[in-house]
Amino acid sequence: MKTSDMLLPLELQLWAQAEGLAAQSTPLAQLTRVAQACLPTPAGQEVVCEWRLQSHLRHPDTLKQLWLHLQARLSVAQTCQRCLSPMPLLLEVDRHFRFVADEATALAEDDDCEEDLLSPSPDLTLQSLLEDELLLAMPLIPRHDRCDSPIERAQEPDLPHPFAALAGLKLSQP
Ligand SMILES: [Zn+2]
Secondary structure, three states: OOOHHHHOOOEHHHHHHHOOEEEEEEEHHHOHHHHHOOOOOOOOOOOEEEEEEEEEEEOHHHOOEEEEEEEEEEEEEEEOOOOOOEEEEEEEEEEEEEEOOOHHHHHHHHHHOOOEEEOOOOOOEHHHHHHHHHHHOOOOOOOOOOOOOHHHHHHHHHOOOHHHHHHHHHHOOO
């Protein structure tokens, strides 16, 4: 059984052609781009990403197609953009990919299919794909559904409503 250290940097298409299934845990610290987008892990705690990758060949109309199914779960924390306190997040990935011959084919076919298309490249590794998908799973603007930090409650009454400010501006004009 390969360790994730060995598997992560492998060219993904080469792995997919040869292997059927891998399921492992990778420490968040190893997924550097994801780690940088999250709050630092508390000392003494190790956060791991559980992932599962499966490849299979399908043959519709005799064309061999190489498919990948990537699933991953990772619990992280980000800063809530409303109250600025830490906010726990569960990132979940469940995506299907199909390999196509090259980048041009991927661009041409992308709008017509539900799955994501991958073109072979030495830069396309499990590490890069896993990091990309976890970053995509993050909210654009992380915010609690309901903020209840003391900072939020203290600041809220002072924030003027944008329309109220506008009304004040109009009144003051001659
Ligand atoms: Zn908040």
